[in-house]
Amino acid sequence: xxxSEGSTPNGxxxxxxxxxxxxxxxxxxxxxxxxxxxxxxxxxxxxxxxxHDARARLARRLSKESLAALLEHMCSDDRAAFLRHxxxxxxxxxxxxxxxxxxxxxxxxxxxxxxTAGALMSTEYAALDADLGAAAAVDELRxxxxxxxxxxxxxxxxxxxxLLGTVSxxxxxxxxxxxxxxxxxxxxxxxxxxxxxxxxxxxAMANYDLTAVPTGTDPGRRSGMASHANRPDFVGGNRKGGxxxxxxx
Numbered sequence: 001x002x003x004s005e006g007s008t009p010n011g012x013x014x015x016x017x018x019x020x021x022x023x024x025x026x027x028x029x030x031x032x033x034x035x036x037x038x039x040x041x042x043x044x045x046x047x048x049x050x051x052h053d054a055r056a057r058l059a060r061r062l063s064k065e066s067l068a069a070l071l072e073h074m075c076s077d078d079r080a081a082f083l084r085h086x087x088x089x090x091x092x093x094x095x096x097x098x099x100x101x102x103x104x105x106x107x108x109x110x111x112x113x114x115x116t117a118g119a120l121m122s123t124e125y126a127a128l129d130a131d132l133g134a135a136a137a138v139d140e141l142r143x144x145x146x147x148x149x150x151x152x153x154x155x156x157x158x159x160x161x162x163l164l165g166t167v168s169x170x171x172x173x174x175x176x177x178x179x180x181x182x183x184x185x186x187x188x189x190x191x192x193x194x195x196x197x198x199x200x201x202x203x204a205m206a207n208y209d210l211t212a213v214p215t216g217t218d219p220g221r222r223s224g225m226a227s228h229a230n231r232p233d234f235v236g237g238n239r240k241g242g243x244x245x246x247x248x249x
Contacts, residue, residue, distance in 0.1 A: 020051075031054065059086075079106055080109035115197060115198055121223060125214075126154045131180055137172050141169070165186055166185060190210065
């Protein structure tokens, strides 16, 4: 039996990946039964960790409304990946059931073909104004953290939302409260075009010891970020690899 709130009967924590592994081994009828045992607020995270076949088996057992509600609460890159591989008729119907903001987001991400950095891109990154003070930045991150894939690296932007640099969460919490982000940030920024091969993003992260790399379609502007979370096999990549990297300010 699966236990909601990510714990086993003896109270040992069980994370979404553990639950997804259990579900992935089940047949279609069983996976639906076990799915209903999960707490509603953990289903999206578990679904993100299911393998492709398990997602398909479960999707066949859910109503379109239930599936759309699930997609609404998924990370942007996982939502786009699922819809990109769904049958066209189902994909169209599910997109129309999403709220307008999620519709725009997923349609933007689905422009990028499989194998590109854009196909891995998440739009749930932290970006803050360069003139914000460190204390105010930490307060803003505290408010926005639940809707961000990561806050450990913050993108620093100007008033036109152009990417200027990056600053780590560690740098923010150890800085003087009024010290501005433009004084704390590292620049220039290593980034890759959204149309670039995924291996180029992997090399950028490995070569520069990054957990995420900004991606975009226009110089100086990022559309999202590709991270180790989007492709776990990026971790431990070839740190000596080549690849054309775009350094943008």
